[in-house]
Amino acid sequence: MASVIQSVPDSARVARKESSKYPGALVVVEGIDGSGKSTQLYLLKRWLEIGGYRIHFTEWNSSPLVKSATRRGKQRKLLTPTTFSLLHAADFADRCERQILPLLHSGYLVLADRYIYTAFARDAARGCSPHWLRNLYSFAPIPDVTFYFRAPLDVAVNRIVAGRPKLKYYEAGMDLGISLDRAESFRIFQDRILNNYDQMIETDKFVLMDGTIPVNRLQKLMRQIVGERVNMEQFAPKKTKKK
C-alpha cells in the first residue's frame, strides 16, 4: 500500500514559510464521517462567537463558482479518481484564495471543517498518487492546529448509516467497484480513509482526539488545546484587551 507520507515538494515548503507571515491563525478539524469532528468544531465556534472573538468558519462545501460542475459530475457519475480530485481541488482553491487567505492576512482566526488532509486521505483511497496530491494542494497554508478526531470504524459508520436514509454514490466509494452493496462499500472505503489519516498523524502533526469521549469533555479538552496553541488575545474583543 502506497504511503500517504511523502516528502513535501519544494513548492509546498515555500508556502509553509510564507504561512507564518500573516497575523491570523488557522484551526482545522479532520476525521472520517461520524467521528464527531463537525459537532466539536461547531461547539468551538459557538464558544468563540459568544466570547466576541474575531473568527470565520468555513467548511468543505462547494463554492458557487465550481458548484454546477461538481453537481453535474456527481449526478451523472462522470468523475474518475483524477477528475474527482481536481474538481475538489479547484473548489478548495477558490475558497482558499478568496476566503481563507485574505482572512488570515487580515487577522482572523479561521476555523475549517475539513481541510487538505481530507483530500489526501480520500483521494489516495481512490488510488491517486500521494505525491501528486501533496503537490496539488501545496498552495494551501499549513494550519496552526489540526485536530484529528478518531473513532473506531464501527462507531463512526454506525453513526452515519443510522442517520442517513441513503448513502450517496461517491460518498460510499461506489465508483471504486469495491462492493455492490452501498453500506458495505462505504465501510470499506471509510476504512481505507481511516488508515490514510492514521499515517499522517506524525508527519502532519495532528492533535489526536478520541471521538468516543463524551461530547462535553472532548470540547473542554479542545478549548484548552486551542488556548495553548493559539494566541487568543489577538482575536479577542477590544474591551478584554483594555483589562
Added chain:
Amino acid sequence: MTDSLPESPAGSNGQPPKPAKKRAGKARVKRNEKPADSASASASRFYGTPMPGVTTEELSGSLIVIEGTDGSGRSTQISLLTEWLESEGFAVQTMGLRRSFLVGEDIDALLAENAVTRMTLALMYGTDFFDQLERRILPALRSGLIVLADRYIFTLIARSAVRGISRDYLHGLYEMALRPDLTFWLSVRPEIAFDREFKKSHSISYWESGRDLSLSNDLFQSFIRYQSMVQKEFEYLSKRHDFVEIDGERSVAEVNAALRKRIAQQLGIRGTHYHPSNALAHLWR
C-alpha cells in the same frame, strides 16, 4: 530522469526528452489498485505516474499536438490536416481547451465573470484536460486513431506560469499527462498575432491580452506584453519537449506542407500531396 517533466528552467540540462516508445504491456491494472503498480509498464508514454484506473494496454494511435497562440493559424491547420489524414485513410479525433463535457461550459462561465482567481482557473483547466484525456484521447488512441490536439498542457503551463504559479507546481500537476508523439509550435510574433486576431473578431479578448495581469491600460500594449511573456515560456518548453517549431507567419499552404511532411514521416505516409476540397478551399488563402 530525462523522462519526467522538468522541474524548473534552471534544472534544464538542454537534452531533448527521449522519443516516446510504444509498449505492448498487456498487464491490466485493477481500478482499485495503487497507481504505483502500473507505473513501470506504461511510464514511457506518460511523463510520470499514469492516472489511477488507466489501463496500460497498448495505445496504437498517435497523439499530435499543435501549439501556438491565438492568431497562429492552429484551427485552420487542424481542419486541413483532418481532411488530409482522412483522405489518407486515417481516422481522426480532435481535442482542445474547454471542450470537456464535464467542465468545458463551466470554464466559459468563469471566464465571462472575471471573478475567478488564477489557481482556481488553473485547476479547472486541469480538470478539463484530464477529463478529455481519460474520456476522449485514451479511448481514441486505444482504437488506433490519430488525435489532433488544438493546444495541450504546454499552453496551460505557460499561461499559469506567467501568472506566477510555480513551474514545479504546474509540472507536478500535469505529470500524469500523456506524452505526445509530435508537438508542433506555430510561432508568430505578437504583433502579427494581434493583427490577425483583430481582423477576425474586431476586438481583442480580455484573457488573450492578459488584462487580469494589469500590464497596461492600453490594450495593444497589454496584448503584446502578455503574449511576449507567454512566448518566453514556450521557448523554454520548446527545448525541453522537443517541439517542432514552424514559422506560423508563412502562408497557410506553406505551413500545411511543413506539417504534412513531418506527420507523414511519423506515420509512414508516402505521398504528402494534398489540395483542400471545395469545403475547405476558403482556408487556403
